Structure formats: structure tokens, C-alpha cells
Amino acid sequence: MVDLLWGRDGKRSRGPRPVLTVAQIVEAAVAMADAEGLPAVTMQRLAERFGYTAMSLYRYVPKRTDLVTLMIDTALGTAPPLDASAGWKPALRTWATRLHAVFGEHPWLATATMQARPIGPKELSWLERAAAALAGTGLTGPQRVDAALVVLGHVRAQVQAAAGIAAEEGAALAATLNELLREHAGDYPALIEASAFGPAAHDGFAFGLDCILDGIEARTAVDPLS
Numbered sequence: 001m002v003d004l005l006w007g008r009d010g011k012r013s014r015g016p017r018p019v020l021t022v023a024q025i026v027e028a029a030v031a032m033a034d035a036e037g038l039p040a041v042t043m044q045r046l047a048e049r050f051g052y053t054a055m056s057l058y059r060y061v062p063k064r065t066d067l068v069t070l071m072i073d074t075a076l077g078t079a080p081p082l083d084a085s086a087g088w089k090p091a092l093r094t095w096a097t098r099l100h101a102v103f104g105e106h107p108w109l110a111t112a113t114m115q116a117r118p119i120g121p122k123e124l125s126w127l128e129r130a131a132a133a134l135a136g137t138g139l140t141g142p143q144r145v146d147a148a149l150v151v152l153g154h155v156r157a158q159v160q161a162a163a164g165i166a167a168e169e170g171a172a173l174a175a176t177l178n179e180l181l182r183e184h185a186g187d188y189p190a191l192i193e194a195s196a197f198g199p200a201a202h203d204g205f206a207f208g209l210d211c212i213l214d215g216i217e218a219r220t221a222v223d224p225l226s
Helices: 022-036 043-050 064-076 088-105 121-133 141-166 168-183 189-194 204-220
Strands: none
Touching (some): 022 064
16 A cells, blocks of 8 residues: 555556556545545445446555545645745644645545545645744654644644534534523523524634644743753
8 A cells, every 4th residue: 555655666467458547546536525525435436437347446446445545645735835934833824724725625534534544745745844844943853743733633623613514414403502502591601602503703713723823832932841
């Protein structure tokens, strides 16, 4: 799988000359996941799209979990360079905003990237950009990576929350919770005041990101080894 993900050349197996490429299969799978969700992506359905049997695709991608790993790297794409001339904080905010946009275009990434799997070169490029932006902050190498992962977690959580709210089931649950809050207003005054399950009046992604970046900034002001 690592060889396939990182584009290492392997020996061609005996048999008919390949008529498809791994890239074609993965791009079709990404399009299917974007349109219908990740569960809709099966080897059988992909094969039908190309006019082949499911077994024929296994010559290119050994199993579905490998396919999903390849889809993640393809959908993420290579991270664009960051301009850190104005400081690490604006650079990391730009990084998070760009990543949020990518996850928004491919909402299934939020769930798919939670699974343990080999990491591809494009996915790793995102972590590289963030870690590089934090260079010179006084944080240790592992702390810079951890800081980037905290921001990534916020991006993922926001995309998952937005997808859940947008779904019909999510809207129904929110309506039910609002009704329950009204019935038991005396027990949950803070949530009533905050209109916790109503339409958001502010940008939750930006607010959470600011909180995280402020926390990282506070951490850089102390001895990182303390």
C-alpha cells in the first residue's frame, strides 16, 4: 500500500496490459464520494462505472481500505505554500482556512481521516506547511506538530458538525432539542439564553480557530519545556 500511495514503481504482474490507471479509479471514487458520501463508494459500483467487474479493479487497488487511503491523498491535494512573513499566526490561520475549504468540498474527508492508515505525500505536505509556519516560536518540534493537529481537529469537527446540521436528520434533532429546552427552560437557562440549538449568529469556525491560535500564542510565551 505504501508503494502505491507514494508512487514507487513496482514490478508489473503477469497478465493483460492494464487499460485503466490507479489515478482514474481514485478520481472516479472521489467524485462518487463527493456526490453520494463515502459509504456509496464500493468496488462493484466503481467497476460498473468503467464497464468492468469488481474483480478487475483489484488488479489496480488491492482492497477498499487502500482505495480510501488513496482517495484521501487525492482529495486533499498538495498544500499550497504559506507566507509567514507577517508571523506564524496569520500563516496558520490561512492554513486552517484553506484546509477547511478542502474539507468542505469533500465532507467525507472528516470521517475518513479519522481512521488509522498510511499517510500519503499530499496529506503530509499539509502538516509540513503548518509545522514550518510554527518554526521560531520556541515550541519544540513535537509541540509544533501537536499544535497543527489541534487546529486540524477543529477543522474536522466543524466540517462534521456542519454536515450533521445540514442533514435532514440533524435539522429534526435540533428542532426536538429546542422543543425540549422550552419545556424544561428552568433547568437549562444558559442554553436558552444562548439559543444553543438555533441558527448560529456568528462564524463558529473562525471563533474556535481564534481561541486555539490564542492558546498556542500563550504557550509560546512560556518555556516550552515547562
